[in-house]
Amino acid sequence: MSAPLIHLESISRRYQMGGETIHALREVSLRINRGEYVAIMGPSGSGKSTLMNLIGCLDTPTSGRYFLNGTDVSHMDDNRLAEVRNREIGFVFQTFNLLPRSSALHNVELPLIYAGLSAEQRRGIALQAIRDVGLEDRMHHKPNELSGGQRQRVAVARALVNKPSILLADEPTGNLDSKTGEEIMALFENLSRRGNTIILVTHEEDIARHARRILRIRDGLIASDESREPLHETAG
Amino acid sequence: MTPAARNHRRAALQIVLAELRESLFMALDAIRAHKLRSSLTLLGVLIGVFSIIAVMTALRVMQRNVERELSQLGAHSFMAHKFPAMMFQGRPNWWAYRQRKDITYAMANEVVRRATLPTAVGIEAVFWGGQVESRFASTAPNVQLYGETPGSFPVRNWTVAEGRSLNDSDVEDSRDVTVIGASLARTVFPFGDALGQSLKLNGIHYTVIGVLESRGGGAESDQENIAIVPLTTGLDRFGRWHRSLNVLVQADGADRYEDTVDEVTGILRVLRKVPPGADNDFEITSNDSLIAQFNQFTRAVRLGVAVVSSIALLAAGIGIMNIMLVSVTERTREIGVRRAVGAKKRNVMTQFIAEAVVLCQVGGLIGVALGLIGGNVAGVLLKLPLVLPLDWVVLGLVICSVVGVVFGTYPAWRAANLDPVESLRYE
Numbered sequence: 001m002s003a004p005l006i007h008l009e010s011i012s013r014r015y016q017m018g019g020e021t022i023h024a025l026r027e028v029s030l031r032i033n034r035g036e037y038v039a040i041m042g043p044s045g046s047g048k049s050t051l052m053n054l055i056g057c058l059d060t061p062t063s064g065r066y067f068l069n070g071t072d073v074s075h076m077d078d079n080r081l082a083e084v085r086n087r088e089i090g091f092v093f094q095t096f097n098l099l100p101r102s103s104a105l106h107n108v109e110l111p112l113i114y115a116g117l118s119a120e121q122r123r124g125i126a127l128q129a130i131r132d133v134g135l136e137d138r139m140h141h142k143p144n145e146l147s148g149g150q151r152q153r154v155a156v157a158r159a160l161v162n163k164p165s166i167l168l169a170d171e172p173t174g175n176l177d178s179k180t181g182e183e184i185m186a187l188f189e190n191l192s193r194r195g196n197t198i199i200l201v202t203h204e205e206d207i208a209r210h211a212r213r214i215l216r217i218r219d220g221l222i223a224s225d226e227s228r229e230p231l232h233e234t235a236g
Numbered sequence: 237m238t239p240a241a242r243n244h245r246r247a248a249l250q251i252v253l254a255e256l257r258e259s260l261f262m263a264l265d266a267i268r269a270h271k272l273r274s275s276l277t278l279l280g281v282l283i284g285v286f287s288i289i290a291v292m293t294a295l296r297v298m299q300r301n302v303e304r305e306l307s308q309l310g311a312h313s314f315m316a317h318k319f320p321a322m323m324f325q326g327r328p329n330w331w332a333y334r335q336r337k338d339i340t341y342a343m344a345n346e347v348v349r350r351a352t353l354p355t356a357v358g359i360e361a362v363f364w365g366g367q368v369e370s371r372f373a374s375t376a377p378n379v380q381l382y383g384e385t386p387g388s389f390p391v392r393n394w395t396v397a398e399g400r401s402l403n404d405s406d407v408e409d410s411r412d413v414t415v416i417g418a419s420l421a422r423t424v425f426p427f428g429d430a431l432g433q434s435l436k437l438n439g440i441h442y443t444v445i446g447v448l449e450s451r452g453g454g455a456e457s458d459q460e461n462i463a464i465v466p467l468t469t470g471l472d473r474f475g476r477w478h479r480s481l482n483v484l485v486q487a488d489g490a491d492r493y494e495d496t497v498d499e500v501t502g503i504l505r506v507l508r509k510v511p512p513g514a515d516n517d518f519e520i521t522s523n524d525s526l527i528a529q530f531n532q533f534t535r536a537v538r539l540g541v542a543v544v545s546s547i548a549l550l551a552a553g554i555g556i557m558n559i560m561l562v563s564v565t566e567r568t569r570e571i572g573v574r575r576a577v578g579a580k581k582r583n584v585m586t587q588f589i590a591e592a593v594v595l596c597q598v599g600g601l602i603g604v605a606l607g608l609i610g611g612n613v614a615g616v617l618l619k620l621p622l623v624l625p626l627d628w629v630v631l632g633l634v635i636c637s638v639v640g641v642v643f644g645t646y647p648a649w650r651a652a653n654l655d656p657v658e659s660l661r662y663e
Contacts, residue, residue: 097569097573122254
C-alpha cells in the first residue's frame, strides 16, 4: 500500500487571543489518499477552516506532524511552504479571489509566474487550463465582466494550472445560485473522476453529498468520518 | 555549478523578470485606476525632478553662453590687469583693489620691451559704451570702444576680414583711424564697403581702415559690436589720468604658457615694486580662469538647487510611502491570493517595491520632460542652442528610483509580512 497523500499525525493548533488560548484543533489525525473526494463539514468555529489552512500549507500546526506527499511540511519555513503551495495545492475560494484588474487568462497564469515559467510556457499551459473549464471565448475578459459561475471556473482553472496534488475548495458554491452551484459541482465530479484529489470545505449537506467521504468536525475534533456512495452516481 | 543549480538560478531569474514585468503593468494599472490620487502623489516627485533638471539645463545654457562670452582671448593667452575680472564678494575687497597702482602706459610699454617669451604683447584700454554714427545710420549707445596696440590683435583673437589692422605708426602718430567689429559694420554700413568711410565717435570723425572677421555663432554677439582705435588716440581723447591699462600676452604654445605667465608676472612685480613674498597687486586672467570663476559662482546655485530638490523629493518620498501603504491595505486580499498560489515573501516585496519605483519613474519622466522644456526656455529667449544635460537626466531618474526603493521598502515589507490566512479573509 502506498503512503497516503495527506497524513496528519495528532495535529493541534492553538491561537492566543486576548490572553486566552483557543484550541482550534485538538490532536487530529487523518489520512487522505490520492484520488479521494473528501468533504469537510462543520459549523463555524468548529475548526474546519483551521484544518483547511493547515492542509493547504497556509498555516503550520502548533504540535503534531503533517506529511504531504511523504514530506514533512509541519515545520517548514515560509519560503518552502510557498513552494509547496505552488506545487501541491490548488485553492478555490468562496469569493473566487481573482485579481480584479487582470484578465481571466492572466489570473490563470498567476501560479505559473511563481513557478518560474517563461511567458510563452505560461501562456500555453494557461490556455489549456482555461479551455478545460470551457472559457476560452471569455479568457480576455476581466472578472467583473464574467458571471459568478464563470468566475469560479476561472478560479478552478487557476487552481489546476500547476497540476497540484490537491484541489482545496473552501465553500466553492457559497456565492453562487443553486443552478450555477450544481454546474461547479459537476465540474468537480468530473475532475474527481479524472483522478484529482479534492477536498471540499462546506457547511451545506447538499454540497457535501457530492463527495465520497465526509468528515465532520466539531470543537476541534473529527466527530465522524463516513465513506459513502456519492449522490451523483445514483441520481444519474 | 551543477545543471540543477543552474536551472534553479535561471528559474529564479525568470521569476524576477516575470514579476518586474507584472509589477510594471500593475503599477501602471493602479495609476490609471486612481488618477487623482496618483497624480497628487506623482506631483512631489515631478516637482523635485523638474527643479533639478530645469535649473541644471538653464545653468548649462547660461554656461555655454558665458563660456563663449568669456572666451575673449586667443589660444595660450592671458591678460594682466588691475581689477579682478569678476567679483562676487562685495565692497570691502573692491576698496582693496582700488588702492592698487594703475597699470600705466609707460609701465605697459616697459613690459612690452622687457618680455622675451611672448609671441605677441598688446596694450589695451577699454573706454566706453557709446553711440556710433555713420552717414547711413547710427547705433544704439552700446558700442564698446577699445584702444589697442597692434600686438593686441592676435591675443584678442581678432582677424581682419577687410582692410588692414592697426600698425605701429597709427599708434605712434595717434591717428584717427578705427577697425570695427562685423556686427557694428553691418549696422552702420548696411550697404557694405565700410573701408575708407568715416565714423563719428563722441563727436570726432575716424576713418575705417579695417573690419574684423565675424566669429559666427551668436550673430548679435556683443563681442562684435565694437570699435577699435589706436591706444594713444584713445588715451589722448579720453584721458590717461586714473586709467589702468590691460596688458595682453600670447605665449608661444601651451608648453611655454606657464613660463610666459611667470616672466610677465616677474616683470610687473619689479615695475610695480612688489616686495618679495607679497601677493601680486594685479590680476592674471585667462579664458580658463574666467570660466573657473564662473563655475565657482554657479556651484552655489547648484548646491541650493540640490538642497531644495532634496527636500521636495523627501516630501515626495513620504507621499509615495503613504500611498503605497494605502495600496497595500486595499490589496490585502490580492496579496493573500498571491501568497496562496505560491508567492514568497520576497516575491511580494519585489512587486511592491517595483510599483513604488514605477510610480516614481512616471513622475520622474514627466519631471525630466518639463524640466528640459523649462530650462531651455531661457536658451530660446537668449537665442542659444538647446541643451540636453544627459548626465543630469540620468541622475534625476536614478534619484527617482532610489526614492522609490527607499520609501517603497517599508510598505512592501508590510505587504510581504501579512499573514496569508488573515489576508485571504480580509474584507
